[in-house]
Amino acid sequence: IQQGKPARRLNWTMTINPRLDTSPENYHKWGPDRATVTPENVGQKVHLRVELQSFWRLPRSNAIVFPIRCYLIKMDELVTQPKWARRLHRVIRDLPEELATYKGLTRYRPTLVEWLSKLDDGSPTSPGFGPD
Secondary structure, three states, rough: OOOOOOEEEEEEEEOOOHHHHHOOHHHHHHHHHHHOOOHHHHHHHHEEEEEEEEEEEEOOOEEOOOOOEEEEEEHHHHHHOOHHHHHHHHHHHOOOOHHHOOOOOOOOHHHHHHHHHOOOOOOOOOOOOOOO
C-alpha cells in the first residue's frame, strides 16, 4: 500500500442478531446464538454482515490505518428485494463446505438455505447484488 493510494476490499459473513462485535474474545457472548436459529425466526435472527475494509498508509510513520465499516441487514429486510433473495439463496446453497465452516455458517446453514429456497423462483439473476 503506497502513500496517497488507499486500498479497500469487501468482506462478508453472517451473524445472528444485529451484533457488531463478533471478536474471538467475545465468543462466549455471541457464539451460542448460532444454535438458536429456527425455521420460524431465521428471518429476524440471521443477518448478512458486509464489511468495507480500507487501508491507508500514513506519510510520517509509514504505519497502516485499517478502518472497517460494517453494514448489517436481517434476512426479512434483505428478501424484500427478490433479486437479492434469489442470489443469496444460490450463494449460500452453493458455498463450498470449507468456506461455510470458515465463516461459521454450518450450524444454521441448512435452515437458512431452506428458508431462502422458498423465495427463489429459479429465474436468472445477475452475478452481483446490484441492478442488472
